[in-house]
Amino acid sequence: MADYLMATYARLPVQFERGEGVWLWDTEGRQYLDALSGIAVCSLGHAHPGVAQAIADQARRLVHTSNLYGITLQEQLAERLCKLSGMERAFFCNSGAEANEAAIKIARLYGHGREITTPSVIVMENSFHGRTLATLTATGSRKVQAGFEPLVQGFIRVPYNDLQAIKTVADNSNDVVAVLAEPIQGEGGINVPDPDYLLGMRQICDDHGWLLMLDEIQTGMGRTGEWFACQHTGVLPDVITVAKALGNGVPIGACLARGTAAGLMHPGNHGTTFGGNPLATRAALAVLDAIEQERLVAHAAELGQQLLEGFREQLAGLTGVKEIRGLGLMIGIELDRPCAELVGRALESGLLINVTAERVIRLLPPLVTTAHQGQMIVEKVSELVREFLAG
Ligand SMILES: Cc1ncc(COP(=O)(O)O)c(C=O)c1O
Numbered sequence: 001m002a003d004y005l006m007a008t009y010a011r012l013p014v015q016f017e018r019g020e021g022v023w024l025w026d027t028e029g030r031q032y033l034d035a036l037s038g039i040a041v042c043s044l045g046h047a048h049p050g051v052a053q054a055i056a057d058q059a060r061r062l063v064h065t066s067n068l069y070g071i072t073l074q075e076q077l078a079e080r081l082c083k084l085s086g087m088e089r090a091f092f093c094n095s096g097a098e099a100n101e102a103a104i105k106i107a108r109l110y111g112h113g114r115e116i117t118t119p120s121v122i123v124m125e126n127s128f129h130g131r132t133l134a135t136l137t138a139t140g141s142r143k144v145q146a147g148f149e150p151l152v153q154g155f156i157r158v159p160y161n162d163l164q165a166i167k168t169v170a171d172n173s174n175d176v177v178a179v180l181a182e183p184i185q186g187e188g189g190i191n192v193p194d195p196d197y198l199l200g201m202r203q204i205c206d207d208h209g210w211l212l213m214l215d216e217i218q219t220g221m222g223r224t225g226e227w228f229a230c231q232h233t234g235v236l237p238d239v240i241t242v243a244k245a246l247g248n249g250v251p252i253g254a255c256l257a258r259g260t261a262a263g264l265m266h267p268g269n270h271g272t273t274f275g276g277n278p279l280a281t282r283a284a285l286a287v288l289d290a291i292e293q294e295r296l297v298a299h300a301a302e303l304g305q306q307l308l309e310g311f312r313e314q315l316a317g318l319t320g321v322k323e324i325r326g327l328g329l330m331i332g333i334e335l336d337r338p339c340a341e342l343v344g345r346a347l348e349s350g351l352l353i354n355v356t357a358e359r360v361i362r363l364l365p366p367l368v369t370t371a372h373q374g375q376m377i378v379e380k381v382s383e384l385v386r387e388f389l390a391g
Contacts, residue, residue, distance in 0.1 A: 012343070012344065012347055014026050014347060015027050016032075018046075018047075019034070019042075019045070019046025019047050020045070020046055020047050021045040021046065021047075021366070021368055022034050022035075022045050022046075022365065022366050022368065022369050022373050023045075023046070024046060024352070030350065031350060032347070032350050032351060032352055033350060033351050033352070033373065033376060033377065033380070034046070034352045034365070034366065035352055035353050035363050035364070035365045035369075035377045035381070036352045036353060036354050036362075036363070036364050036365070037245075037364050037365060037366045038249065039218075039244070039354065039364065040186070040218045040223060040244045040245060040330075040364045041244045041245055041248065041249055042245075042248055042249050042366055043221060043222065043223065043245040043248060043287075043291070043296070043366055043367040043368070044248045044287060044290050044291070044294075044296075044366065044367065044368055045366040045368045045369075048248060048290060048368075050286050050289060050290045050293075051248050051250075051283055051286045051287060051290065053286075054282050054283055054285070054286035055250065055279065055282070055283050055286075057282075058073075058278055058279050058282035058283070059279060061278075062278045062279075063277065063278060063279045064274070064277045064278065064279065065277070065278065066273065066277075067271060067272075067273075067275065067276065071276060071277070071278055071281065073278050073281040073282050073285060074092060074276040074277075074278075074281045076281075076285060077090070077092070077254075077276070077281045077284050077285055077288075078090035078092075078254075080285070080288055081242070081254060081256055081288075082256060084227045084228075084288075085227065085228055085240050085256050086236050086258065087239075087240055087256035087257055087258045087262070088257065088258040088259070088262040089256070089257055089258070089262040089263075090254050090255070090256050090257075091254065091255045091257075091265060091270065091275070092252065092253070092254050092272075092275040092276025092280070092281065093243075093252075093253045093254070093255070093272050093275040093276075094251045094252060094253060094272065094274050094275060094280075095130070095243055095251060095253050096129075096130055096215075096217035096241065096243035096244060096253050097129070097130025097131055097132045097135045097253075098130075098132070098243075098253050098272065098275075099217065099241035099242065099243050099253035099254055099255045100129045100130050100134075100135045100138065100180070100215060100217070100241050100255075101130075101132055101134055101135060102241070102255035102265075102270060103180065103213045103215075103239045103241050103255050103257075104121060104134050104135070104138065104180070105269075105270060106211070106213075106239060106255070106257060106261050106264050106265065107119060107121050107177050107178035107180075107211055107213065107239075108154070108177070109264040109265070109269070110177050110178065110211055110260065110261060110264060111175075111177035111178075113260075113264070114177070114209070116174070116175055116177060118153070118154065118175050119154060119175060119176075119177040119178075120154050120155065120156050120173065120175040120176050120177065121138065121154060121155055121156070121176075121177065121178045121179070121180050121213075122155075122156050122157075122158055122166060122169055122176055122178070122179045122210075123138045123139075123140065123155050123156070123157055123158075123179075123180050123181070124140050124157065124158060124159070124160040124180075124181050124182070124185070125140040125157060125158070125159050125160055126140045126141070126160055126185055126189065126191065126357070127139055127140040127141075127160065127180075127181065127182055127185060127188060127215075128140075128141065128144070128182070128185070128186060128187035128188060129180070129215055131144070133148065133151070133152050134152045136148060136151075137151040137152040137155055138155055140157060140160075140188070141187075141188075156169055156173065156176065160181070160185060160188070160191060160193065161191070161193040161197055163197065163200040163201065163204065166179065166201065166204050170204060170207075170208055176208065176210055177210055177211065178205075178210050178211035178212070178213050178238075178239075179201055179204075179205055179210060179211070179212055179213065180213045180214075180215060181201065181213075181214060181215065182214070182215045182216075182217075182219065183198060183214055183216065183219050183224075183228075183229035183230050183232075183233075184218075184219050184224065184229055184326075184330060186218035186219070186330070186356070186362070187218075187356050187357070188356070188357055189332060189334065189356055189357030189359075189360040189362075190325060190326050190330060190331065190332025190356075190360055190362055191332075192325050192326065192327060195233070198214075198230055198233045198235040199233055199234075199235055201235075202235045202236075202237070205238075211237075211238040211239060211261050212235075212237040212238050212239070213237060213238060213239035213240075213241070214228075214229075214230050214237040214239070214240050214241070215241050216228050216229060216230070216240050216241060216242050217241055217242060217243045217244050217253070218244060218330070218364075219330065220240070220242040220244075220245070220246075221242060221244070221245035221246055221287075221291070222245070222291050222296055222297040222328075222367055223245065223300060223328055223329055223330050223364070223367070224300065224301075224304070224327040224328035224329075224330055225297065225298070225300045225301025225302075225304055225327060225328030225329075226297065226301075226328075227297055228240060228242075229327065232327070236258070238257060238258060238259055238260075238261045239255065239256065239257045239258075239261050240255075240256045240257075241253070241254070241256070242254050242256065246284050246287065247280055247283045247284050248283065248287045250279065250280050250283035250284070251274075251280065252276070252280040252281070252283070252284050254276075291367070294368065296367040296368065297367075299367060300328040300329045300367045301328050303328075303329060303369060303371065303374050304326065304327065304328035304329045304330070304331065306371060306374055306375075307326075307329070307331055307363070307365075307374050307377065307378055308325075308326060308331060310374070310375065310378035310382075311324045311331070311333060311378055311381070311382065312324055314378060314379075314382035315333065315382055315385060315386075318385075318386065318389065319389070320335055320336050320337065320385075320389035321333065321334075321335060321336075321385065321389070322334040322335060322336050322359075326363075329363075329364060329365055329366075329367060329369070330363075330364060331362070331363040331364075332356075332360045332361065332362055332363075333360065333361040333363075333381070333385065334359055334360045334361075335359050335360075335361070335385070335388075335389070336359070337359060338358045338359055339355055339358075339359055339361065339388060340358065341388075342355055342384055342385070342388055343355050345384055345387075345388070346380070346381070346384055349380060349384065351377070351380050351381070351384075353381065361381065361385070363377065363381065365377060
């Protein structure tokens with residue numbers, strides 16, 4: 001059957017049939033602990049009763065009408081996301097890449113409004129923003145771009161966590177209109193910048209009249225122990241993009257904006273058929289309810305701390321472990337050698353993990369993970385790492 005699929009993924013030899021909370025069961029009935037959440041998507045775990053109920057109820061009532069008509073659920077979701085993030089308006093779409101496309105288009109409208117005919121966006125090395133042509137151009141990875149040239153114009157790349165590099169661009173270009181960055185790089189290897197990095201970017205953007213656009217697609221929705229990772233720093237950007245955990249698996253993304261950036265879209269200059277339809281927005285509202293009712297943002301902060309301390313206790317000082325880092329439930333363990341094979345070894349032992357940037361074990365467990373399940377993750381991953389490094 002897979003012969004009929006385009007070979008965009010090297011898939012692991014397993015198919016899951018059912019899930020409940022942090023657990024998944026494959027077609028053979030084997031049970032797995034999910035420490036990846038479908039790459040930061042299923043933050044409420046699998047088959048969350050509140051979300052399942054909302055989806056089922058909405059499916060019986062009304063799935064889709066199009067954005068030609070008012071959608072109360074979409075308006076409610078926009079208001080709640082804006083209040084949580086400090087933004088003023090939302091545009092809804094179906095994925096992270098589309099949310100970033102909207103942000104990039106906003107930056108261009110903003111630039112043209114300032115009579116800059118070739119507006120440029122500063123983007124980072126090792127970033128990941130998606131697979132559409134504009135977002136793969138914004139992405140700082142040759143692997144993602146190779147074969148898809150010509151790339152899109154209007155991006156200037158600088159090293160991540162380097163304020164001086166942004167200042168140097170400011171001194172040498174009159175075309176810059178925005179900076180686009182992840183508050184913590186996910187695909188790039190769970191790269192946590194210096195504490196004053198976002199603040200410094202905000203300052204540079206203010207000094208030059210640029211938009212600060214933060215891609216919170218992986219970091220947002222409570223994952224790092226605040227609703228949005230920028231809230232750890234007190235920095236308010238002009239644009240925030242979200243997706244992934246927003247629908248707990250129902251595809252939905254959003255581009256949130258405030259100030260001038262919030263008022264640049266008009267009827268006819270942007271849109272998408274499915275974006276913010278009743279089914280997706282009802283699911284996302286149920287996700288917000290659950291995160292609030294179950295106090296999962298604070299829980300992510302506490303459990304993340306427990307996991308980081310647990311890993312440091314078990315692995316720090318071990319030859320081959322370079323760094324253990326992260327924030328909330330976004331955790332990276334960097335080894336001194338490529339370790340992609342750990343993913344298969346973990347699967348065999350009943351655990352789902354990921355390896356990114358070749359050498360970084362990436363853990364993104366559901367926010368509903370209990371302290372006991374967190375301890376299981378620490379012990380299982382530590383054991384795998386010790387065995388792997390022992391050769
Ligand atoms: C930070 C970030 N931005 C954008 C994306 C792209 O999102 P999507 O795959 O939903 O298009 C991802 C996906 O991994 C991501 O981690």
